[in-house]
Amino acid sequence: MIVGKRSFRLSAIALALVVWLPQGAASAAAPAAVAALGAPAAGIAAELRTLAISAAAVPTRGSRPYDERDWLARFYVARAYAPAWQDRGYKQASAALSLLQNAGVHGLAPAEYNVDGLARQLADPAQRTSARFDAGMTQAMLHYLADLRVGRVKSEYHTTLPDPRLTKTDPVEQLRAALLSQRLDQAVAASEPRIPLYRRVMATLATYRKLAEQPFAALPALPDGVKKLEPGAPYAGVATLRARLVQLGDLSASAAAEPPAKAGIYTEALAEGVKRFQSRHALNDDGVIGAGTLAALNVPLTKRVRQLELGLERLRWLPDFPDGRLIAVNLPSFRLWALELGPGAKNPLIEMRVIVGASAKTPTPLFVGSMRYVEFNPYWNVPRSIEKGEIIPKLARDPGYLSKNEMELVPLGGGAPVSTVDADVLDGLRAGQYRVRQRPGPRNALGAVKFAMPNSDNIYLHSTSAQGLFKRGRRDLSHGCIRVENPLGLAKFVFGDQPQMTPAAIDALMKPAPMKTVGIKTPIPVVLFYSTAVTDREGLALFPEDVYKRDPALEKLLKVRSDAIAQAH
16 A cells, blocks of 8 residues: 555545445444444544545645655544544553653654643543544554654655655554554554664663753863863863763763872873763764863753754664665764664674765765675776866876876776876866776775675775774765775675685685675665764764764754644644
């Protein structure tokens, strides 16, 4: 069943106009709990029918990232407009309301599901028997299930309606089945993203909400004339710093306090805690407090809570991944995780640092694709943008630039590669008659291995000889592709189900030799996502800088939706 298509929406309206029960008749499709109360009054059924038809007939969809206009009609037609929430004791309605009130654990806002309004109606004997309450509760639960499934605003990974995840797991069918089994909680759990990171971030959100309730004092500025505070230097904020590090778990609460002789001194022990803090915030973990570290230490924990809420929203954008292996890269965290999805999986199997595209010029795009093959000792086919912006100007100044960097020009019309550049060849390169590539070898920008995942942006993962760059905290340094810290470990993961690709064989292929391409037996899903709040495999909260400045844009989209829903309520 394709959710949200106009053709189905019109058929839902037509069905709603035809299907009708005369007073006193009972629907065989209605749940036993409703049938036990007797047939629904004609007035309530008529109102439910009218509400369903009105919702389906709205000419434009609302502020949500899915088209829910036919949902009420589909839900109530199947039960011949019998009320769904008027069982004895209103147990189902109470259970649903409890779940909606608990939406905050997912970083969702209970107000967007009209929780207070529904609670008032449920408490009022006159209102809880109304069609409006019944339809309102149904809509709230359908929206909640869908929001958990696909997010509250349009995903950057799904650009057209209907969202394929809502065709695979239909909220209407989910809610209908949950009511029959009286297990609404299972429907909610089934709607959550399957990626293990989601539950870890949920747990971190709960922790930080409690931390945010504690008093928060800003650290004072560094002493006059001091740009970087190093261990051994005096600092008026030592006591506040110690309390902050203990509060956030970067310094053990049982750590010995500074002796009186070192009161007011930034000690080595405190510096160790600062290093841990810096590592979690994608800062240079040197224990030196500069402007960036001080600013991060002074971020209110209420803001960290909000970052975690945004992080959960972004994880809800991710598509469903099948059981099996998955490679995930969080761009602002500069980290890669190699995962195994499915029952009994222990995750992540690998975690490593990465280098991503520079924020100012070449940010790495968000991406979902499949890794299909690996090139050992690869050629680097230089992107046209780099040719025009870097290579051609350098060649104009130094015709020997290609040979110095193990590069060559490949004629697009065919023919042998060219390494000597004169004026005519340079003009041909400017005109697009050649492409630049770098030969395999120690100077090659891709290093010993390239992990290919064909895509229109020509983004891939690769090794690098510049290992020192991984020691930096902020690592948005590339032209857009992802450089990985541990290419050998990643290759072992990728070829884990190919017996002939032993660690020794992989190691041998990574030694200097002619290029060799090895296909991946079962393509591995790869996702490049973006979140300024995630949780690592040790349960540590990571709060990298918003290097691509995406958080404000997401906040704006969420506010537009929230305002539209508030106005509708």
